[in-house]
Amino acid sequence: MAAHRRTRKRTSGTARTVLTVALAGAAAATGFDGPALADPRRTPEQVRADVARLYREAEAATEQYNGAKEKAEAARHRLRGLQDETARRRARLNEAREALGSVAAAQYRGGGLDPALRLALSEDPDGYLRGAALAERVGSLQNARVGQVRTQLGEIERLRGAARVETESLTSRRAELERHRKTITGKLNAARRLLSGLPAERRDTGQASRPSGNAGDGPAAPVTARAPGPRAAEAVAYAYGKIGSPYVWGATGPDAFDCSGLVQAAYRSAGVSLPRTTYGQIDAGRRVARSELLPGDLVFFYSGISHVGIYVGDGRMIHAPNPSAPVRLASLDEMPFAGATRVS
Structure with a gap:
């Protein structure tokens, strides 16, 4: 009996060991924060590199979120327009039905005698013939109104079909938004957990040589x-005025921004409407080479065109980097350059 108890104790200890190893392996396998948290020997530079990667992935997901949100809003707008048009068509259908009902009631009240017999019995044949011609015209009007009702019914059914399509599109976009939202928040939460293990002065994930940039860097x-041009100049002035504003994913100002939100807001202040996403903004103007950059040009980074800034000259830009840093001046060399666009 004692031997049996000893065996159970050893088995329990083994199970705990296996469980501990399994949990450690699961932590190491997670793509968010496993490696950095599981290995205490990782250097601050390695942790910062992981955080920077998470921020890049979150930013790519943010641009996908922004694109899905833009499409959802367009679908919502189209659906609202279809609903308004359906209501107008229904009002016209009701009017046509009322008119058709009035004609039918009048014919019913007029009786159903054979026209030839009514002509023979009439004390005023000429008057009856005039009335018969009017009745024929009324019949033509009735046929026209029946046609109107049929047309209105067909249009309403077409609008209902279009509204169903837009409703399905809107539902799909909302599900897509939620997927991207979960991806973004998961990566940002993982980055925050990693950063919390570093000293405060080591938590900026940018390169040490990056110009910190603030409103006092010069006019x-x-x-x-x-x-x-004047629009580019106005966009640059706006961007300078927003240096120090916080990064918030999905934000387009006036007090917080993500990278494409800052660019969109800057050009909106100059009267130019730009797409919401980086991959839309890169096609919003004329492509220019890096050697031809002028202040106000949009500069894009990474192979997936997931980051954008506003060029301000001397190899620098103003951009909204990530949640660990506010809107700031930065060197173009801190990220892989992907292209540039000049907005006219």
């Missing part, structure tokens, strides 16, 4: 003077 006037 925007010398830069805007070199812009290719």
Whole structure:
């Protein structure tokens, strides 16, 4: 009996060991924070590299979220328009039905004698013939109104079908939004957990050589003077005025921004409407080479075109980096350059 108890104790200890190893392996397998948290020997530079990767992945998901949100809003707008048009068609259908009902009631009240017999019995044949011609015209009007009702019914059915399509599209976009939202929040939460293990002064995930940039770095006037046009100059001035604003994914201002939100807001202030996403913005103007950049040009980074900033000259841009840093001046060299666009 004692031997049996000893065997159970050893088995329990083995199970705990296996469980501990399994949990450690699961932590190491997770794509968010496993490696950094499981291995205490990782250097701050390695942790920061993981955080930077998570931020890049979150930003790519943010642009997908922004695109899905833009499409959802367009679907919502189209659905609202279809609903309004359906209501107008219904009002016209009701009017046509009322008119048709009035004609039918009048014919019913007029009786059903054979026209030839009514002509023979009439004390005023000429008057009856005039009335018969009017009745024929009324019949033609009735046929026209029946046609109107049929047309209205067909249009309403077509609108209902279009509204069903838009409703399905909107439902799909909302599900897509939720998927991207979960991806973004998961990666950002993982990045925050990793950063919390570093000293405060080591939590900026950018390169050490990056210009920190703030509103006191100098006036925007010398830069805007070199812009290719007044709209670009206004966009640059707006961006300078937002240095120090926090990064918030999905935000388009006026007090917080993500990267494409800052660009969109800057050009909106200049009267230019840009797409919401980086991969839409890169096609919103004329492509320019890096050697031809002028203040106000949009500069894009990474192979997936997942980040954008506003060029301000001297190899620098203003951009919204990630949640660990506010809107700031930065070197173009801190990220892999993917292309540039000049907005006219």
